[in-house]
Amino acid sequence: MEQKSINDKPSNEQVRQLKLEMQALEDKKRRLQLELKSLQTSCTHDFIETAIMRKCQKCSWTESMYY
Numbered sequence: 001m002e003q004k005s006i007n008d009k010p011s012n013e014q015v016r017q018l019k020l021e022m023q024a025l026e027d028k029k030r031r032l033q034l035e036l037k038s039l040q041t042s043c044t045h046d047f048i049e050t051a052i053m054r055k056c057q058k059c060s061w062t063e064s065m066y067y
């Protein structure tokens with residue numbers, strides 16, 4: 001039993017570390033999305049149109065043609 005609990009410890013720690021990293025990445029992703037959004041808001045879009053949507057060549061903003 002004691003050996004098992006010793007073996008479990010590193011894996012618990014690993015899980016904890018992974019969750020912390022995931023949380024940090026989520027936070028970073030949120031920040032980057034805000035940054036991208038602000039770039040896209042100030043962009044003078046240069047669209048490439050396709051049948052279903054159009055996409056800005058500069059900032060990758062996409063708009064669906066189905067509205």
Ligand SMILES: [Zn+2]
Pocket residue numbers: 040043044045046056057058059060061
């Ligand atoms: Zn744009």
